[in-house]
Amino acid sequence: MAIEETFDAKESMTEGHSLTREPRINETAESTERFKVRIENVNGWYGSKRAIKDVNLNVREKTVTAFIGPSGCGKTTLLRCLNRMHEMTPGAHADGRVVVDGIDIYGKSIDPVVIRRRIGMVFQKPNPFPTMSIFDNVAAGLRLNGMRNKTIIREIVEESLKNAALWEEVKNELEKPGMSLSGGQQQRLCIARALAMQPEVLLMDEPTSSLDPIGSSKIEELVRTLKDSVTIIIVTHNMQQAARVSDFTAFMYLGDLIEYGSTNQIFMKPEKELTERYISGKFG
Amino acid sequence: MTRLLDIGLQRITNLIMDMGHLSEEVVNSAIESYEKGTMLRAQIFEGSEKLRFLQIEVTDFATELIARYQPVAKDLRFIQSCMDAAYGFSRFGRYAYDIAEVLEAIGPIPNCDKSPVISMAKTSKEMIQLGVKSLEKLDKNASQKLYMMDDSVDSIFRNYLKKALSQSTQTKKKNYDLRCYLSALLILRYLERISDHACYIGDSVYYVVTGDASPRR
Numbered sequence: 133m134a135i136e137e138t139f140d141a142k143e144s145m146t147e148g149h150s151l152t153r154e155p156r157i158n159e160t161a162e163s164t165e166r167f168k169v170r171i172e173n174v175n176g177w178y179g180s181k182r183a184i185k186d187v188n189l190n191v192r193e194k195t196v197t198a199f200i201g202p203s204g205c206g207k208t209t210l211l212r213c214l215n216r217m218h219e220m221t222p223g224a225h226a227d228g229r230v231v232v233d234g235i236d237i238y239g240k241s242i243d244p245v246v247i248r249r250r251i252g253m254v255f256q257k258p259n260p261f262p263t264m265s266i267f268d269n270v271a272a273g274l275r276l277n278g279m280r281n282k283t284i285i286r287e288i289v290e291e292s293l294k295n296a297a298l299w300e301e302v303k304n305e306l307e308k309p310g311m312s313l314s315g316g317q318q319q320r321l322c323i324a325r326a327l328a329m330q331p332e333v334l335l336m337d338e339p340t341s342s343l344d345p346i347g348s349s350k351i352e353e354l355v356r357t358l359k360d361s362v363t364i365i366i367v368t369h370n371m372q373q374a375a376r377v378s379d380f381t382a383f384m385y386l387g388d389l390i391e392y393g394s395t396n397q398i399f400m401k402p403e404k405e406l407t408e409r410y411i412s413g414k415f416g
Numbered sequence: 417m418t419r420l421l422d423i424g425l426q427r428i429t430n431l432i433m434d435m436g437h438l439s440e441e442v443v444n445s446a447i448e449s450y451e452k453g454t455m456l457r458a459q460i461f462e463g464s465e466k467l468r469f470l471q472i473e474v475t476d477f478a479t480e481l482i483a484r485y486q487p488v489a490k491d492l493r494f495i496q497s498c499m500d501a502a503y504g505f506s507r508f509g510r511y512a513y514d515i516a517e518v519l520e521a522i523g524p525i526p527n528c529d530k531s532p533v534i535s536m537a538k539t540s541k542e543m544i545q546l547g548v549k550s551l552e553k554l555d556k557n558a559s560q561k562l563y564m565m566d567d568s569v570d571s572i573f574r575n576y577l578k579k580a581l582s583q584s585t586q587t588k589k590k591n592y593d594l595r596c597y598l599s600a601l602l603i604l605r606y607l608e609r610i611s612d613h614a615c616y617i618g619d620s621v622y623y624v625v626t627g628d629a630s631p632r633r
């Protein structure tokens with residue numbers, strides 16, 4: 133199911149956007165790739181404090197984009213603006229446009245719950261539902277959305293666990309509590325839970341910050357595999373992780389998007405002095 | 417704020433500068449051998465070997481810096497260029513030793529016209545100095561100067577080769593000494609290679625500063 137099918141058709145017509153009408157830019161070979169998410173003049177607010185400032189950025193489909201920057205620079209806020217989770221924080225709001233497949237997700241008739249279903253999120257700390265089994269953790273979203281066919285649910289759970297590179301480790305203990313898994317396995321369970329909803333975009337907020345190197349490495353390998361089918365945006369404090377897993381990198385500082393480019397360019401030849409200083413550890 | 421990486425970068429810079437100055441000395445000794453007929457083969461060999469070991473040390477240390485600190489951007493380019501420059505300096509040592517070997521094989525040649533070699537050696541030595549200095553100052557403009565000097569070096573070599581070929585057809589000429597042409601041609605060739613490596617060092621500096629390949633490459 134494509135994301136635009138979940139939106140109000142009228143909205144789509146009014147806005148004049150659709151998947152097939154998505155314009156392409158042809159200046160360079162790189163830019164001919166399709167943009168999945170367009171971030172246009174986005175501001176994120178906590179009350180009267182502007183945490184992100186007029187950010188403009190296009191995320192290419194089926195790529196991994198990393199948001200990097202020092203603590204408090206607004207990268208997590210920006211990430212949370214991309215599936216309207218930011219507005220769930222009391223006093224917080226966002227303005228500007230976040231256009232996914234040609235549809236502005238902040239459009240008046242857009243249901244944020246639908247958005248969050250299509251744009252999945254994985255958080256810093258693994259957060260399996262504590263009282264649920266491994267199987268039920270993955271199936272929970274499906275059931276909440278009205279899925280009742282047990283065969284289909286079982287198939288999706290298995291596929292999601294396979295896609296999250298967890299199936300082989302848990303296939304014989306699906307009824308065990310999700311919390312019984314190791315930290316790294318729990319995080320992959322959360323990824324499987326997100327994948328079960330068949331998202332087109334997966335947002336990852338420092339997904340390995342609480343994991344050991346082996347757990348982190350598995351998540352990184354998973355990210356590289358998942359990008360064949362999902363557009364991934366990852367927030368990370370780990371510069372080397374951004375360099376390893378992402379195709380594009382955006383550097384943010386004090387709420388501003390300072391530089392955005394291919395990961396190779398950002399890490400080998402950043403254009404901005406501020407970017408160079410940050411990635412080289414020369415801040416302070 | 418001093419980063420841990422900075423301590424390593426300073427050490428690798430010192431190693432590279434040591435290599436640069438040593439390579440200058442070794443090439444000077446080789447040219448002096450040719451010019452004055454002094455046999456400095458053992459001394460040149462020692463310098464050349466030292467340069468070879470220093471190159472290994474630079475490569476090992478650069479690898480350690482990359483493994484331990486995961487440098488990026490200019491830091492990474494600098495380390496990569498240090499490895500390239502270290503290779504260049506070790507080649508200077510090797511070519512200097514090759515010159516010494518040629519001189520030993522050919523024996524004393526006091527009556528040869530040595531001016532073409534001396535002229536090219538002067539430019540080649542200046543190129544080595546400029547290469548070392550450009551590394552020290554991270555002067556990206558040195559690359560262009562080095563290529564211009566290299567053009568003149570190439571020209572001397574080509575002209576001498578033509579001259580030697582034309583002389584070889586007149587073997588009955590009274591004062592013809594094959595050893596003069598052989599030694600000069602071989603040494604000019606080594607100097608020409610030294611000049612090329614000096615250009616590569618200039619390229620490395622250009623890459624460190626700009627992140628781009630030198631326009632001449």
